[in-house]
Amino acid sequence: MADAWSAFGSVLGGIAALIAVGIANKQLRNLVRTIRQDVVLLTLQIEAELNDRKTKMTEAALEVKFVATEIKDFEEDKEFKSAKEARRRLERANGMLDLTKENYLNAADRLCHSILKGGLFARPRLAI
Numbered sequence: 001m002a003d004a005w006s007a008f009g010s011v012l013g014g015i016a017a018l019i020a021v022g023i024a025n026k027q028l029r030n031l032v033r034t035i036r037q038d039v040v041l042l043t044l045q046i047e048a049e050l051n052d053r054k055t056k057m058t059e060a061a062l063e064v065k066f067v068a069t070e071i072k073d074f075e076e077d078k079e080f081k082s083a084k085e086a087r088r089r090l091e092r093a094n095g096m097l098d099l100t101k102e103n104y105l106n107a108a109d110r111l112c113h114s115i116l117k118g119g120l121f122a123r124p125r126l127a128i
Contacts, residue, residue: 046111053104060097067093 067090074083 046107050104050107050111053100053107057097057100057104060093060100063093064090064097 067086071083071086071090074080074086
């Protein structure tokens with residue numbers, strides 16, 4: 001009789017183990033799906049960040065162009081005091097343009113590094 005209970009317990013233990021493996025397998029598949037979704041979201045965030053930095057760089061470049069045109073107009077009209085003030089603004093605008101270029105290139109560099117190292121777009125593999 002003890003052997004029958006022992007066998008029954010072993011069968012129940014085996015069934016419980018199979019159920020646990022099934023649950024773990026489902027959870028692992030859900031985890032892989034979540035990771036893939038996170039990679040997509042991360043990609044979209046990086047794209048949005050790059051676009052934002054590109055927009056700021058374009059705005060800074062347009063400001064430089066505008067101030068340079070303004071300086072030319074002041075000099076043609078012989079408004080040298082105004083031209084001198086505009087040159088100071090041009091220096092600040094050039095500094096801002098350099099900063100926005102650096103920020104944009106740093107973000108692009110981080111993206112390229114992640115792609116080359118395989119960390120960003122590496123597909124998680126389910127080893128079951």
